[in-house]
Amino acid sequence: MLEKFDIDNNFVDADIFYTIINIFRYIFIAGGAYLFYYCLFKKKYEKNKIQINETITNSELKRELLASFQTIVVSTLFVIIFLYTPLDNYAKVYLNINDYPLWYIPVSVIIYLILQDTYFYWMHRLIHHPKLFRYVHLVHHKSNVISPFTGYTFHIFETLFETLILIVLLFIIPIHLIDILLYITIGFINVVYIHLGYEIAPKWFRHSFLFKVFISSTHHNLHHTKFKYNHGLYFRFWDRLMKTEDPHYVDVYDTIQERRFSKNYKNVGDFKD
DSSP, X not given: OOGGGOSTTOHHHHHHHHHHHHHXXXXXXXXXXXXXXXXXTTTTTGGGBSSTTOOOOHHHHHHHHHHHHHHHHHHHHHHHHHHTSGGGGGOOEEOOGGGSOTTHHHHHHHHHHHHHHHHHHHHHHHHTXXXXXXIIIHHHHTOSSOOTTGGGOOOHHHHHHHHHHHHHHHTTSOEEHHHHXXXXXXXXXXXXXXXXXXXXXXXXXXXXXXXXHBOOHHHHHHHHHHSSSOOOSSBXXXXXXXXXXXXXXXXXXXXXXHHHHOTTOOOOOSOOO
16 A cells, blocks of 8 residues: 555664654654753743743653653554555555645544544543553653653553554555645644643633643643643643533633732742642
């Protein structure tokens, strides 16, 4: 199915090739975000910091980086195993852009994102179960003060759970290769944003319908500080429907908004319940 993108049809070469690409993408997006907000313009964006008086330690950064590189290697290998075996013949990835109507290009990405969000919400709640949390999700939640590198800080079991949805969708819903790359890029940028530790959504976002639909960096930051709320990945839908959204979320967001856009800002500490 994907012969044009086989690296000499060699499984090992393909795994190395795509792993290197994913590592460079990780360094560029997550590393770039960290350099921008935590180093170069730390003082300028002080108002945007969600946990304003908390800092991530060097040892935590090292732990996150090591775990993230493991996640990249394992998730890439997992996908390559499926696409470089006879199972590839059953994947619904197409290369000819004329195989489906052009309008299907953006629609398929939206479908993938909605289904991923649904899968993630329920999978996320499952791995918060006391019998699974310690063995699957604890590695991620060791980061109470999060950074752009937290988004890929997973235990190997969680990495497999996270990657499984893409594998399943590739065998169920047709998608063009360009859309796969777009879907992966959107997902990665979103993961970096919600773990950024800074709220950077524009001012108008708060009073638009988008605020009711999409989660924010603040939304997911509350998940890391309280654990039991805010399980969504892209959308607020499931959290609101299942009543698992932090009841203080909007108030916390508004407090950060006031801090960000106030002309008389003073550091008064982190938000409180």
